[in-house]
Amino acid sequence: MQKSLFHICLILLAVCSLTAQGQVTSPLGRFQVDYLRGCTPLTVNVTNISGEINDQYFYDVDTCISTSPKFDAVACTSMTATSTTTFTYSQPGTYTLVQVLTNLVPRTDTLVIEIFNAQTPQFEVLLCSNYEVQVQVNDTIYDQFSIDYGDGSPPTSNLNHTYPSVPGIYPVTLSGFYTDGPQNCADSTINVSPVNNIPTSNISQLTVDVSDPAAGVISLDYIVNNQVNYMLEISTNGSSGFSDVGIVSGNRFTVNGLNTADNFYCFRLAALDPCNNTRSYSDTICSANLLAVALDSQNQLDWTTEIINFNNFEIQKNGNPLGPPITNGGSTSFTDTLVACNVDYCYQLITNYNNGSRSLSSVICVTGISTTIPPAVQSITVSVDGPSITVDWQVPDTVNFQLNSYTLSRSINNEPFQIIANPNIIPFTDVNLRTQVNTHCYGLVYEDRCGNQSGASVTACAVLLLGDNIDNRNFVLSWSPYLGWENGVSEYQIEIMDENGALIGSPVVVSSGTTNYTDLITATRQITQYRIVAISNDVNPLISYSNIVVLDIPVQVFLPNSFTPNNDGLNDIFLAKGLFIEEFSMEIYSRWGELLFRSEDLDEGWDGVYKGSLVPDGSYVYQVTAIDPQGRAVNKSGAVNVLSKMN
Numbered sequence: 001m002q003k004s005l006f007h008i009c010l011i012l013l014a015v016c017s018l019t020a021q022g023q024v025t026s027p028l029g030r031f032q033v034d035y036l037r038g039c040t041p042l043t044v045n046v047t048n049i050s051g052e053i054n055d056q057y058f059y060d061v062d063t064c065i066s067t068s069p070k071f072d073a074v075a076c077t078s079m080t081a082t083s084t085t086t087f088t089y090s091q092p093g094t095y096t097l098v099q100v101l102t103n104l105v106p107r108t109d110t111l112v113i114e115i116f117n118a119q120t121p122q123f124e125v126l127l128c129s130n131y132e133v134q135v136q137v138n139d140t141i142y143d144q145f146s147i148d149y150g151d152g153s154p155p156t157s158n159l160n161h162t163y164p165s166v167p168g169i170y171p172v173t174l175s176g177f178y179t180d181g182p183q184n185c186a187d188s189t190i191n192v193s194p195v196n197n198i199p200t201s202n203i204s205q206l207t208v209d210v211s212d213p214a215a216g217v218i219s220l221d222y223i224v225n226n227q228v229n230y231m232l233e234i235s236t237n238g239s240s241g242f243s244d245v246g247i248v249s250g251n252r253f254t255v256n257g258l259n260t261a262d263n264f265y266c267f268r269l270a271a272l273d274p275c276n277n278t279r280s281y282s283d284t285i286c287s288a289n290l291l292a293v294a295l296d297s298q299n300q301l302d303w304t305t306e307i308i309n310f311n312n313f314e315i316q317k318n319g320n321p322l323g324p325p326i327t328n329g330g331s332t333s334f335t336d337t338l339v340a341c342n343v344d345y346c347y348q349l350i351t352n353y354n355n356g357s358r359s360l361s362s363v364i365c366v367t368g369i370s371t372t373i374p375p376a377v378q379s380i381t382v383s384v385d386g387p388s389i390t391v392d393w394q395v396p397d398t399v400n401f402q403l404n405s406y407t408l409s410r411s412i413n414n415e416p417f418q419i420i421a422n423p424n425i426i427p428f429t430d431v432n433l434r435t436q437v438n439t440h441c442y443g444l445v446y447e448d449r450c451g452n453q454s455g456a457s458v459t460a461c462a463v464l465l466l467g468d469n470i471d472n473r474n475f476v477l478s479w480s481p482y483l484g485w486e487n488g489v490s491e492y493q494i495e496i497m498d499e500n501g502a503l504i505g506s507p508v509v510v511s512s513g514t515t516n517y518t519d520l521i522t523a524t525r526q527i528t529q530y531r532i533v534a535i536s537n538d539v540n541p542l543i544s545y546s547n548i549v550v551l552d553i554p555v556q557v558f559l560p561n562s563f564t565p566n567n568d569g570l571n572d573i574f575l576a577k578g579l580f581i582e583e584f585s586m587e588i589y590s591r592w593g594e595l596l597f598r599s600e601d602l603d604e605g606w607d608g609v610y611k612g613s614l615v616p617d618g619s620y621v622y623q624v625t626a627i628d629p630q631g632r633a634v635n636k637s638g639a640v641n642v643l644s645k646m647n
Contacts, residue, residue: 023047024180028109031055031099036111038181039118040092046085050101050109056081058098059089065096089115114178118186121145121176127227128275131194132162135172136274142176146183160275163194170194192227198271199225202282204357206267208260211362216260218287220253220267231270231279239266239284239306260362264289264305283355284308290349290361297370299336303349303361314350325352339368341449370450378486379536380460381427382442383544384435389462391442392427396454405447411459412438435547439464439480460484463532463546475519475528475551481512482534482544488512490537499527499550507533526580526628527552555580555628562641565608574640575605576624583627588620588640596620608642617642 023032030050035042048055062068064076070093081100089095095113121139128134135147136159146155150170151163163170175187201224210217224230232253233242245255248269258265266286270279288305301315312325315334322336339345345368349361380393391408408428409417421428433440441461447453461483468476482489493507494517504525510517519528530549536542556579563574576586581602588597588606596615597606608614624636 024111025049026099026109026111028106030101030104030109031111033097033111033113035113035182036180037114037116037178039116039177039185041088041090042113042115042182042184043086043088044097044113046087046097046099048085048099050099050104052101052103054102056083056100057085057087058082058096058100059087060095061098062094062096089113091115092117116141116178116185118184119176120186120188121174123174123188123190125172125190125192125227126229126272126274127192127195127198127225128160128273129196129198129278130162131165131196132160132275133172133192133194134274135159135161135174137174139174139176142185143179144177144181146175146177148173148175165196167193198228198273198280200271200280200282201225201228201230201269202355202357203267203269203285206285206287206357206359208287208360208362209254211260211364213259213261214257216256216258218255218258218260218265218267220248220255220285221251222248222253222269223251224248224269229272229274231272233268233270235266237263237265239286239308242266242268260287260289262289266306266308283353283357285353285357285359286351287359288349288351288361290347290364292345292347292364292366294339294366294369297337297339297368297372299339299345299347299366299368301334301336301347301349303332305351305359309354311352311354314352316348316350318346322347339370341368341370341452343368343449368449370448370452373452374446374448374454376455377444377446377457379542380442380444380458380484381536381542381544382440382460382462382484384462384547385429385545387431387433387435389430389433389435389440389442390427391430391460393444393457395426396446406444407446408442408444411441411443414439414441417441417443435462435464436549437464441483458484458486463534463544465530465532465546465549467530467549467551469521469551469553472553472556473521475521475530476516477519477530477532477549478516479532479546481515484544485536485538485542487537490535490541493533493535495531495533497529497531497548498525499529501529504528512537521553523579527630552630553580555626555632555634557581557624557626557634557636559622559624559636559638560640561638562643563608564643565614566644573605573607574622576602576626578602578626580628581626582629582631583625585625587623589623590615590620591618608644614644615642617644 024036025032032047032049034045058081062070063072065071092115097111097113099109101107119141121142123135123137126134126136137145148155149161149172169191171189172192173187173189175183177183177185201222203220203222205221207219209219230248232245232248234245235242264287266284268284269282272279286306288303290303293300307329310329312327314325315322344365346363346365348363351359375396377393383390406423407419408421408423410420411417441459443459444457445454463479463482465479470476489512491512492510495507496504498504528551532546534544558577564571584602585600590596596610619639619641622638622640625633627633
């Protein structure tokens with residue numbers, strides 16, 4: 001019987017109609033329930049109003065409906081009706097409640113019960129003036145809400161509420177529920193501090209991210225009160241005629257599709273009062289339209305903007321400040337003269353406001369140009385080092401200079417100048433030269449980064465030193481004056497060195513107008529080396545060295561033409577004298593060629609004795625060989641007279 005009744009119920013199922021919250025009556029008017037919808041767990045109480053006393057109920061016949069997602073054939077076979085009029089639904093879902101009556105036709109009446117999981121309702125509380133707030137419900141789950149404003153007033157569905165004009169923090173609780181259901185779902189709470197005046201919020205930074213006539217981008221940074229709606233407003237080329245852009249959120253808002261190449265834009269934030277439909281405005285901040293043009297040895301910067309609450313302009317060059325801030329709000333241009341050819345420079349204008357906000361223009365880059373002829377090199381130092389000459393010069397004081405653009409020329413013995421190198425390393429060394437006999441002069445020109453060629457430099461000539469031995473009595477030096485220094489020569493120093501190159505005493509100093517010197521020959525030094533050092537007339541003197549001249553005295557041998565071997569202590573020995581003798585030999589011969597005496601000791605002479613006896617007075621032949629430390633030999637031969645009979 002129960003199973004038969006159940007099948008009849010399935011045939012008669014219908015969707016129930018909704019009535020106002022309270023008791024909900026079934027479609028045939030035979031029973032009522034207190035709730036049709038609610039959150040888990042939901043207890044439903046059924047009231048039989050049919051007049052029949054044999055009422056029974058199926059609280060979830062969907063298990064036996066083959067088209068229902070909950071259909072379960074096994075469970076359906078054991079399903080029986082119950083006379084219990086209270087039932088608790090613990091799981092979310094849609095349930096068909098069926099009343100079965102024995103004596104009425106049709107025998108069944110139905111209602112559909114909907115059960116949901118409790119979910120926190122979404123809402124926000126917005127501040128208004130005069131301590132009023134407005135609740136904005138963003139929830140799409142519930143269709144009924146109750147608001148407790150946390151100040152002791154009863155819960156209400158009113159979205160606007162005014163608090164006492166006393167500062168405080170109030171918890172605003174929103175409860176969500178369903179029509180024809182109890183308030184057994186979730187709620188959420190937001191704390192609010194009512195205000196007399198809605199707080200405004202300034203834009204802390206404006207940045208032109210993209211400069212473009214159609215796709216320009218400006219971003220704005222700010223910190224806002226999250227319980228106030230702020231409308232961003234924009235105005236083109238001035239601070240009048242603002243229009244709405246949109247409600248801002250977070251800490252940054254980006255505006256796209258602007259003509260930032262030609263226009264500047266002003267912005268402000270409007271704090272919206274939703275209760276009174278009024279606005280409170282922030283300070284206005286404007287972008288700047290920056291232009292940069294490369295001119296001769298300078299970059300010209302121009303900008304347009306509107307000055308509001310102005311403090312100063314700051315110009316950034318390649319990310320660094322370009323000079324001190326500009327405090328004149330009427331300034332619209334700046335000339336940068338510290339530029340070099342073919343160098344890229346990127347500029348940005350920063351407008352600083354009195355309230356601490358700042359506006360950053362787009363970054364504009366230009367490449368430096370110049371048509372100015374660069375200055376000629378005024379000082380060149382040429383210095384001799386053996387068969388080479390080192391050429392050095394001072395780099396011109398110009399930002400357009402580039403090192404690898406020199407053209408170096410040379411003249412030998414006043415012949416026309418010839419290009420010899422394009423040096424990229426300073427100093428430059430000119431090699432394989434005849435520095436002992438030739439005069440070498442140099443000049444150069446260079447190009448700057450823009451291809452502008454300098455004028456011809458000063459001509460620089462190395463000092464050529466010459467020397468001569470005058471009768472083995474004096475070394476006479478002469479030299480060419482040094483040329484090539486802008487401030488001229490201060491003095492010359494004559495370095496006197498021994499044969500090993502060691503200085504002998506301090507250099508001899510002579511005036512800048514002196515170009516000769518005589519050095520007395522000394523018997524203690526066969527070889528002497530000389531070098532001229534030119535000193536420039538500068539605070540930090542430049543130095544140039546001449547070639548080295550080596551002068552020497554040949555080996556010296558002196559022999560008497562007679563001697564008196566009479567043992568009187570005067571001129572008793574035929575003895576050679578000399579200077580710079582390293583090796584020595586002497587032989588004495590008779591007129592018939594007989595060897596009478598031989599010695600290799602300079603200090604050992606002939607006493608006129610041969611084979612133990614004094615030779616007769618007369619003329620005898622000598623042959624002398626002397627070799628100096630350099631291996632150079634001097635041979636002397638002649639006759640010496642023996643005068644033993646002289647008193």
